Amino acid sequence: MSNLPLKIVIVDDEIPARNRLRDLLQDCAEEISLEVVGEASNGLEALALLQSCPADVALLDIRMPEMDGLELAQHLHKLSAPPAIIFTTAYDAHAIQAFEVHAVDYLLKPIRQARLMEALTRIDTAIPPPQEAALRQLRPRPRTHLSVHERDRIRLIPASDVVYLRAELKYVTIRTHEKEHLLEESLIRLEEEFGERFIRIHRSCLVAKDRIAGFEKTPEENGEARWVVLLRGVEEKLPVSRRQLHIVRELGRG
Amino acid sequence: MKVCATLPETLTSIPVSQVTSINQNAYPDALPNFRNLGTMLRILVSVNAMGFAAALLKAPTGHGFMQEFMEIAAVIQPVLLISLLLLYALHRPLARLPYATGIAAVLLLELILTTMTYWFGGTKADNIDMGAISRYWIFGLGVTGVLLGYFNLRSRALSPALSEARLQALQARIRPHFLFNSINAVLSLIRANPKRAEQALEDMADLFRVLMADNRQLSPLQREVQLCRQYLQLEQLRLGERLKVEWHTDNMPPDALVPPLVLQPLLENAVYHGIEPLAAPGIISINIFKHHDEVHMVLRNPYQPDGDRHGGNKMALNNIRERLALHFDAEGRLESKISDDIYQVHITIPFVVTT
Numbered sequence: 001m002s003n004l005p006l007k008i009v010i011v012d013d014e015i016p017a018r019n020r021l022r023d024l025l026q027d028c029a030e031e032i033s034l035e036v037v038g039e040a041s042n043g044l045e046a047l048a049l050l051q052s053c054p055a056d057v058a059l060l061d062i063r064m065p066e067m068d069g070l071e072l073a074q075h076l077h078k079l080s081a082p083p084a085i086i087f088t089t090a091y092d093a094h095a096i097q098a099f100e101v102h103a104v105d106y107l108l109k110p111i112r113q114a115r116l117m118e119a120l121t122r123i124d125t126a127i128p129p130p131q132e133a134a135l136r137q138l139r140p141r142p143r144t145h146l147s148v149h150e151r152d153r154i155r156l157i158p159a160s161d162v163v164y165l166r167a168e169l170k171y172v173t174i175r176t177h178e179k180e181h182l183l184e185e186s187l188i189r190l191e192e193e194f195g196e197r198f199i200r201i202h203r204s205c206l207v208a209k210d211r212i213a214g215f216e217k218t219p220e221e222n223g224e225a226r227w228v229v230l231l232r233g234v235e236e237k238l239p240v241s242r243r244q245l246h247i248v249r250e251l252g253r254g
Numbered sequence: 255m256k257v258c259a260t261l262p263e264t265l266t267s268i269p270v271s272q273v274t275s276i277n278q279n280a281y282p283d284a285l286p287n288f289r290n291l292g293t294m295l296r297i298l299v300s301v302n303a304m305g306f307a308a309a310l311l312k313a314p315t316g317h318g319f320m321q322e323f324m325e326i327a328a329v330i331q332p333v334l335l336i337s338l339l340l341l342y343a344l345h346r347p348l349a350r351l352p353y354a355t356g357i358a359a360v361l362l363l364e365l366i367l368t369t370m371t372y373w374f375g376g377t378k379a380d381n382i383d384m385g386a387i388s389r390y391w392i393f394g395l396g397v398t399g400v401l402l403g404y405f406n407l408r409s410r411a412l413s414p415a416l417s418e419a420r421l422q423a424l425q426a427r428i429r430p431h432f433l434f435n436s437i438n439a440v441l442s443l444i445r446a447n448p449k450r451a452e453q454a455l456e457d458m459a460d461l462f463r464v465l466m467a468d469n470r471q472l473s474p475l476q477r478e479v480q481l482c483r484q485y486l487q488l489e490q491l492r493l494g495e496r497l498k499v500e501w502h503t504d505n506m507p508p509d510a511l512v513p514p515l516v517l518q519p520l521l522e523n524a525v526y527h528g529i530e531p532l533a534a535p536g537i538i539s540i541n542i543f544k545h546h547d548e549v550h551m552v553l554r555n556p557y558q559p560d561g562d563r564h565g566g567n568k569m570a571l572n573n574i575r576e577r578l579a580l581h582f583d584a585e586g587r588l589e590s591k592i593s594d595d596i597y598q599v600h601i602t603i604p605f606v607v608t609t
Contacts, residue, residue: 016439041533090438
């Protein structure tokens with residue numbers, strides 16, 4: 001990225017904070033070649049922006065409505081050319097401690113120009129981006145959205161829209177009440193993360209607890225009866241494995 | 255203040271007499287506030303409990319116990335009720351007496367009341383049983399003494415808590431998140447709008463002056479409201495359109511006395527938990543009014559069910575509850591509830607003004 005200007009995106013929910021960063025970047029521009037290509041006020045906006053307008057660096061505030069900076073960073077990993085990420089925060093003792101542990105770059109607001117300059121020049125010498133595992137540790141709460149690739153774009157699916165998740169050979173199928181999507185993540189990891197929202201009914205299937213309408217016993221071909229889950233908003237019936245039969249009793253409304 | 259914060263280290267180097275004199279300066283002995291509902295309740299409950307205990311000790315059997323208790327109650331209840339009324343009426347003159355004289359006056363009052371009740375109300379009024387009356391005297395004086403001692407200990411125990419609460423308040427109040435974000439917002443204004451930046455810094459100075467002041471004394475409600483307005487202006491600076499504030503203060507008694515910083519921390523919570531997690535604009539409403547000699551302060555903000563950790567909120571609520579209890583005992587209340595996506599905090603305190 002020798003002579004091309006460094007393309008930067010500012011993501012912060014507070015207008016004054018964005019203005020301040022723009023002023024500071026303007027000051028930096030006297031020394032290094034850079035350009036602010038866009039601003040966003042939360043994670044959702046930022047992801048849309050970065051897909052239509054790729055950038056080299058994203059300055060991400062941590063605490064934002066809709067989608068916070070730490071979750072955004074996890075979704076950005078799926079971009080074909082993800083930007084380098086620098087977190088900005090006024091105060092978050094927990095996150096800062098974790099940043100130190102995982103050597104993630106962060107700037108404390110109010111940000112000093114010299115410190116910003118240093119962070120930007122370090123990007124030229126390519127410091128590794130924060131690892132997904134590290135980001136997950138930084139943000140122990142479940143994501144608000146799942147992100148899937150769709151025709152070279154990243155599509156976000158609100159976790160609250162998901163009816164069930166089913167493991168296929170290499171993928172996990174996400175079923176919402178209108179569509180199916182393919183997700184490249186492991187079901188076990190998803191179960192760990194979304195254990196509050198979903199329950200395992202089968203070795204290969206997690207169902208959203210609030211989408212379970214009831215249980216039903218249906219006869220199988222070999223004569224044995226089998227429990228299935230009835231879902232709200234989706235016609236399909238999903239089998240409950242023998243091992244997970246206890247959930248019929250626990251959630252039992254069938 | 256400093257005295258109490260550093261007392262443990264300096265205790266060894268200061269002669270004992272000096273320490274007690276410092277203590278006396280900080281927390282002068284005083285009779286309890288006989289007009290406080292909490293004080294009255296405590297007296298009622300403890301006297302009856304002691305009467306109960308006395309009956310239990312005197313009675314040989316379970317059956318005799320009821321009779322004993324009725325007999326004791328016949329003397330105790332009138333004395334108790336008349337005492338409460340007289341103490342209520344005499345609260346001011348009694349409070350003006352030196353502590354020792356005040357104690358003596360209360361003891362004398364109880365002695366007279368016990369004698370009179372025994373004399374006029376007792377069943378065996380025709381022949382005075384000196385043994386029985388002296389037992390009631392001892393009981394009356396004992397109970398009064400124990401209660402006065404209890405109230406004195408209680409106020410001593412709570413007084414340091416007041417100053418402790420101030421320190422705690424200081425730590426809980428200034429959310430670093432707010433401080434640094436506000437400084438950042440002011441920095442962003444300096445180039446584009448220096449006038450507004452100046453005003454913001456002035457608001458910040460006022461806010462921190464109060465935060466760092468000695469907040470043990472009650473202060474006028476008007477002052478607290480003014481402070482809250484300045485605080486919200488600072489938040490408005492950062493959040494702009496996202497923060498909408500509605501004040502309903504038409505029926506507010508501006509000179510009512512309130513614990514300082516009773517509202518500001520609640521507003522800070524409202525912004526942090528109610529407004530900041532919202533992308534769309536949210537409303538904070540503050541309704542302050544006087545009703546039947548009570549001042550009501552009602553705060554509402556949007557409730558975010560999956561907003562992050564509410565630990566900070568709980569801490570602030572407990573802190574304010576504690577301070578209300580220290581100032582008003584049972585007459586100060588704080589209730590919080592959630593309904594229809596609105597989080598509401600309702601504070602009720604007795605209407606007090608400076609005399």
